[in-house]
Amino acid sequence: MSPATESLLQALRHGAPMQQRRAMAKAITLLESTRADHRQQADALLEALLPHTGKALRLGISGVPGVGKSTFIEALGLWLVARGHRVAVLAVDPSSSVSGGSILGDKTRMEKLSVHERAFIRPSPSGGTLGGVAAKTREAMLVCEAAGYDIVIVETVGVGQSETAVAGMTDLLCVLQLPNAGDDLQAIKKGIMEVADLIVINKADLDPDAATRAQATITSALRLLGLHGRAADTDHDDGLPRVMQLSALQGQGIEAFWGAVQTFVERQRQTGRMQSRRQRQAQAWMWERIDAGLREAFAGHPGVRERLAPLTEAVLAGRTVPSVAARELLRAFLSAANGAAHATPDAPAQRC
């Protein structure tokens, strides 16, 4: 570890509030860098931080634009910091590669929380695939935890895949829903109900009847899908209301929401499910990065780059069998590796 990274580590762990927040921002910027020397320092920093992580409650918050995520997170965050908690808010924005990052990009959206000394808000990393963006956020989460933040909130927009990514890095994923979506569950994208641990109907004050209808509809859909008593890894039959109403703008229901979160997490801890969920997440994270790295190396290989476009075209036109094309590309990619392993005995150019 370089002296600069060493002093970053010290500031992160033991700095005064302002110094610490600057160090966190700097560390996360280092993690997001694509420069090889930065990556090396970032990895050394992460390994040094790791023993001081894992103690925070990791809470995912998702919902379509307009559902009131920022208002909800600000209300919840202020409620938590008022009770002595330290709250970090991160984001996974899959559209950030196009838009340059929208979630939390405008900090004024949470203007009271963002200036609170026990809060830290960081916009979504931008660029790259969803997997890449999510991986950066996972690493940023470790920075926040090592700095002593005991609650890490990860925000994402409700577009399906990103919920799955956020469910894969948090202890509990909460999906916010509008009350008027009750009669038409197309608003809840497919797959989201399966990864959501808690569904919150926000803005319930706008139309209490609609909110109640929405709650009933969603509950019945969950029951139909058999998602009330889920697989062995989670348990939603323990009295936790899986669907609840709330009005973040009016400040109504935050306490009940936090109670539900606590109940869920406590139970997960007691039954050992939290630890097994985190272990599964860690292993999946490792393999997700391995797969991404393999694909990147594959796509960047000269032999593959030469053949990929014409072979894809041939596959789409029905001129080549997909599995045969795959094997040809794999041979091109792997021949270099085999070449290295067996080069000396066979390659004439290497003989004297």
Next chain:
Amino acid sequence: MSPATESLLQALRHGAPMQQRRAMAKAITLLESTRADHRQQADALLEALLPHTGKALRLGISGVPGVGKSTFIEALGLWLVARGHRVAVLAVDPSSSVSGGSILGDKTRMEKLSVHERAFIRPSPSGGTLGGVAAKTREAMLVCEAAGYDIVIVETVGVGQSETAVAGMTDLLCVLQLPNAGDDLQAIKKGIMEVADLIVINKADLDPDAATRAQATITSALRLLGLHGRAADTDHDDGLPRVMQLSALQGQGIEAFWGAVQTFVERQRQTGRMQSRRQRQAQAWMWERIDAGLREAFAGHPGVRERLAPLTEAVLAGRTVPSVAARELLRAFLSAANGAAHATPDAPAQRC
């Protein structure tokens, strides 16, 4: 192509019925072989067959054990061969790596169909991952099509992932359901409703009331999930009954079932959705094989094999950051490739 493969190709394309069926069995065995020379011949054969494929209707049939898949497929198959069709039945059995293959392993389950000269039945390839098993079945499908079979049925058991694999290789996936599952949709595994094009309540004669209830419940669940008017690639709002009743044992409803299949496929053809579905499938198949090949090469690499177990253990124990572990493994794997590309100038052993 070797002379043996050349004559296999001829027998497949132009052989007399018995000779052709033997050639199909032999070709599929060749495809399933893991020997490198066999694989090379198999690829040459596949490429030669490809121009003669793609004309069959590809129908997926799924359902839990006991739902009556064999009886249904036998009834449907006999009905089809009686009308001049040639019917091939293949299978994707994800449990075959454990059990050595159960689906269709006992041909007496379809005793009349299996001896019909216009039918060809082949059990699931055994061993390997679900992806590997599915890939072999996809290739076997091409053999059947090139031999002139105009209907290829792919059977699988109802365990979630395998439905997705079969939906990814067929024009229409039909999920069989028992009538008594109406009150408790846990019987329909999560995700299956999203990939099913048609849901058939089999054994409806056993309890007509329950079957009608099941049909209503499933229809309402589909509506709640917004699966009646699905994404742009399919269209279930065109009058096709997405949920229907049938009694395969009594021979009731086969004609109505086939009518629904025809309506769906005809509409898919007219709107160009069938072609785009098949193109997506072909591309996904290529990438699935690439990913599998990359993972296999990765897992078999000596540098990875040495490090994988201790690093996985460290990740699970929270001693190593998953992304850092992934990068270390990737470096070990890719260094050989880089070594090959740049070996000559740096490696002292290769200089005279």
